[in-house]
Amino acid sequence: MSDHAFATRAIHAGQAADPTTGAIIPPIYQSSTHVQDGIGGFREGYEYNRAGNPTRSSLETQLAALEGGVSALSFASGLAAEDALLRGILKPGDHVLLGNDVYGGTYRLLTRVLAPWGVETTTVELSDVDLLRAAIRPETKIVWLETPSNPLLKIVDIAVITELAHAAGAIVVVDNTFASPALQQPLALGADLVVHSTTKYLGGHSDVLGGAVVFGDDRYVEQVKFQQFAVGAVSAPMDAWLTTRGIKTLALRMRQHSENAQAIAEWAAAKPEFSQVYFPGLASHPGHEIAAAQMSGFGGMLSLGLAAGVDAARAFAESTSVFQLAESLGGVESLIGYPSDMTHASVRGTELAVPENVVRLSVGIEDLGDLIADLDEALARVRRVREQ
Ligand SMILES: *Cc1c(COP(=O)(O)O)cnc(C)c1O
Secondary structure (H helix, E strand, O other), X not given: OOOOOHHHHHHHOOOOOOOOOOOOOOOOOOOOEOOOOOOOOOEOOEOEOOOOXXXXXXXXXXXXXXXXXXXXXXXXXXXXXXXXXXXXXXXXXXXXXXXXXXXXXXXXXXXXXXXXXXXXXXXXOOOOHHHXXXXXXXXXXXXXXXXXXXXXXXXXXXXXXHHHXXXXXXXXXXXXXXXXXXXXXXXXXXXXXXXXXXXXOOXXXXXXXXXXXXXXXXXXXXXXXXXXXXXXXXXXXXXXXXHHHHHOOHHHHHHHHHHHHHHHHHHHHOOOOEEEEEOOOOOOXXXXXXXXXXXXXXXXXXXXXXXXXXXXXXXXXXXXXXXXXXXXXXXXXXXXXXXXXXXXXXXXXXXXXXXXXXXXXXXXXXXXXXXXXXXXXXXXXXXXXXXX
């Protein structure tokens, strides 16, 4: 599949028709174990399903093909994937350098779960190469970045950071959840590993949790695979299958998410009610040029700062109807969230805290006119409440 373009790989990689019946969709292998032909006589290598399941294998082949990796592993959630990666690669005494606005759960995993086991974590503003250079230590094993970041959509230059990290002997992990591989290919830009919350754009329909690690080369595959097998946070067959099904329309969905989000960002930029519009597709965004160079679209996530402050932001988040108030992102349906009390509650009071006048939109693929009308009505409602 590697000689085919992205949209073709997304539909066909790992998805060969069932050889016994010709079913065009490979079966969901809803089974916990596999019969052996004599002791140790495994068919296609399958024994017990914590170690491997054909539906999971089919998703892992598809994930590797999407990111241009040598292989991929699929997990029960994005954080389970991150945990397996970190424990597979790090040892006590190692240091992890995190971008200063990475996903709150990643920060929590490192500082509250892994820190007691001797892994040290510091955060840094990755868009400033001098700060990055100063923050890297001899013990730095991993530089972890997210671009665009959550929820402020900051953009960092993957190739530049990778070059610096490699020169210092560190490896680079990119959380590619926000862009998805349809819009950004970190391994091709030099990154060593990619992680995903497949719960988001890859699954795409808000009906399954999942995570993935994709490997740019063979160095860490066995260590992380061992964690997957020994700890067992694997994706279940039905979850793997739902994710595979979602991925087949990824290229198409990302185009529509990007188009809708661009239009909404431009609409918001013209409204005095919003003091900030965080969206890399706007020429005024400080990361616009880097995003335009390293992404093939700007994605469906955007955040808005309400000029009137905290109360207006909270009221706005509670006033939409097509945009539903919920955590998560990346589904076909539009969501609105209030990060400082929702997705980013775990980083309140830390250096990763989100401004309290910010709402985050996950722009879905509904009709654009309906989405803008919904936001317009919410603004009117906020105005009425404030005038009372
Ligand atoms: C949601 C998310 C995660 C965590 O994934 P889960 O599937 O919720 O465990 C990690 N990184 C980013 C950027 C996310 O949005």
